[in-house]
Amino acid sequence: MYEKKVIPNLNCGLDLIGEVLYGKWKIRLLWFIHQGHKRPSELQRKIPDASRRVLNMQLNELEKHELITRKIYPVVPPKVEYSLTEFGKTVIPVIAALGQWGDEHEDRLRDVILKSL
Amino acid sequence: MYEKKVIPNLNCGLDLIGEVLYGKWKIRLLWFIHQGHKRPSELQRKIPDASRRVLNMQLNELEKHELITRKIYPVVPPKVEYSLTEFGKTVIPVIAALGQWGDEHEDRLRDVILKSL
DNA sequence: TCAGATAGGGATAAATTTCTCCCTATTGCA
DNA sequence: TGCAATAGGGAGAAATTTATCCCTATCTGA
Numbered sequence: 001m002y003e004k005k006v007i008p009n010l011n012c013g014l015d016l017i018g019e020v021l022y023g024k025w026k027i028r029l030l031w032f033i034h035q036g037h038k039r040p041s042e043l044q045r046k047i048p049d050a051s052r053r054v055l056n057m058q059l060n061e062l063e064k065h066e067l068i069t070r071k072i073y074p075v076v077p078p079k080v081e082y083s084l085t086e087f088g089k090t091v092i093p094v095i096a097a098l099g100q101w102g103d104e105h106e107d108r109l110r111d112v113i114l115k116s117l
Numbered sequence: 118m119y120e121k122k123v124i125p126n127l128n129c130g131l132d133l134i135g136e137v138l139y140g141k142w143k144i145r146l147l148w149f150i151h152q153g154h155k156r157p158s159e160l161q162r163k164i165p166d167a168s169r170r171v172l173n174m175q176l177n178e179l180e181k182h183e184l185i186t187r188k189i190y191p192v193v194p195p196k197v198e199y200s201l202t203e204f205g206k207t208v209i210p211v212i213a214a215l216g217q218w219g220d221e222h223e224d225r226l227r228d229v230i231l232k233s234l
Numbered sequence: 235t236c237a238g239a240t241a242g243g244g245a246t247a248a249a250t251t252t253c254t255c256c257c258t259a260t261t262g263c264a
Numbered sequence: 265t266g267c268a269a270t271a272g273g274g275a276g277a278a279a280t281t282t283a284t285c286c287c288t289a290t291c292t293g294a
Contacts, residue, residue: 004234005279006252009166013219014144014212016226022141024282027131040241049126051283056242064233066225076290077240087225094218095131101211102130108183108204109133116181117121122249123282141252157271168253173272193260194270 017094020065023058025050027095030084033068034092038081067091134211137182140175142167144212147201150185151209155198184208 009015021027025047032046040059044052059082062068067088073079084092102109126132138144142164149163157176161169176199179185184205190196201209219226 002280007234008230010227010230013216013221013223014148015219016223016230017215017219018144019230020226027135031131041239052242053284054282057282061233065229072241075240077292078242078290080241087222090222091218094214097211097214098134099130101208102132102134104130105204105207106130106133109137110127112182113125113127113133113136116178117124119250158269169272170254171252174252189271192270194262195260195272197271 017091020062020067021091023061025055026058026062027098029055029058029062030067030088030091031095031099033082033084034089034095038083040080040082043082062088134208137179137184138208140178142172143175143179144215146172146175146179147184147205147208148212148216150199150201151206151212155200157197157199160199179205 008019010019021030028047029043032043037043037046040056043059044050044055047055059068059070063070063082066085068082069085071081071083073081125136127136138147145164146160149160154160154163157173160176161167161172164172176185176187180187180199183202185199186202188198188200190198
């Protein structure tokens with residue numbers, strides 16, 4: 001694993017939430033798990049643009065940050081299921097607020113993003 | 118400037134808001150501008166951990182995405198003020214929700230983040 | 235018997251973001 | 265006269281994140 005060389009600052013709420021949600025796919029992972037897509041392979045199919053590797057890495061971080069738990073079923077072929085922890089569930093409304101704002105301003109956002117590319 | 122080689126996907130609201138808010142300091146910039154810290158030098162003092170260069174770059178992007186406007190006063194030494202656009206103002210409640218969640222779970226977050234380092 | 239599904243890690247490359255250092259310009263102040 | 269404040273861009277390095285490719289293992293079904 002890559003080891004950080006710069007220590008993050010954890011001064012305010014925005015710093016703190018940033019540390020746990022900042023990652024290209026983390027918010028989406030939480031959202032899909034919330035919607036009931038729990039198995040790694042399902043998540044990978046839901047987010048085909050992300051490489052399997054990064055999804056695993058980000059899932060590991062979410063687990064370390066206690067937002068999700070990972071349950072391994074001792075079967076073959078292997079089966080793993082992720083679930084939101086109670087703590088993780090508390091962040092879902094915030095993610096919903098993000099998504100809602102994005103949806104409400106969909107056309108304008110698409111427009112300004114494409115213009116700025 | 119660096120030119121993107123991977124086209125972002127803009128399928129859902131989460132993708133869209135991600136495009137405009139994803140950046141190490143963008144959320145904080147919007148928040149401080151919202152609080153009335155409008156001049157670049159003020160913002161730099163508010164966010165001393167960010168290099169001046171990156172703040173300028175992220176401010177430029179926020180402006181391109183129409184979340185803020187930049188007003189130049191023709192005086193010497195130069196004076197510039199950023200303000201939220203009407204569009205930018207609509208995202209403030211979402212940022213407030215992020216910060217509030219971070220504040221509410223401050224202790225736990227600090228704990229899990231430090232443990233995972 | 236061989237391909238595919240399942241889960242995931244290691245090594246390495248590529249992409250992206252952020253940082254550092256340097257340069258431009260003008261005014262006021264010591 | 266020389267330095268600080270103001271605003272900000274260029275070049276190149278460093279840090280960080282994400283992608284690619286390859287390997288392990290076992291069972292099911294064609």
